[in-house]
Amino acid sequence: MRNSYLQKNKRKVDWFSKAYIKRQSKNKPHNCIIWESVFVDASTFSNQGFTKYRGVNTQTKKVLFEHSYPMATNNIGKFLAIIHAVAWHKKNKLSLPVLYTDSYTAMSWVNNKRCNTKLKRTKLSKQLFDDISRAIIWLNTNKFDTKILKWNTKKWGKIPENYERKL
Secondary structure, three states: OHHHHHHHHOOOOOOOOHHHHHHOHHHOOOOOOOOOEEEEEEEEOOOEEEEEEEEEEOOOOOEEEEEEEEEEEHHHHHHHHHHHHHHHHHHOOOOOOEEEEOOHHHHHHHHHOOOOOOOOOOOOOHHHHHHHHHHHHHHHHOOOOOEEEEOOHHHHOOOOOOOOOOO
């Protein structure tokens, strides 16, 4: 895939860029909501700081899980929420055909099995970085069929139960 894409477009591609992810048809927003799904969202107060994330059943709006960290970023929260949702469903032997997120960055990090953050490791972020390491190990040692799709905000509005930065 990579070589044919480069030959076709004759330019370098940043494999972590939002533009690359947007070009992938499997990640483009769909026309209709798939109700048998979960959506994830995260919120951070300012650029980095106290961060919460959660996973919610799209149809029932029931919160399936929620977690917080004293120091993280919004992208890290969404990255961990995606992995948490897939791992939670797999552990409980439940089907999760589709997972929605509004973050191309988090989708890219999951697809590349790495968290490309610039957040510094501190005493406040120790647990966060331990969880990121565990999440990456989980991604590398588990297979899953869940389609991770971009929530079509333009067509469907904000993700239901969106944090909207209100903590």
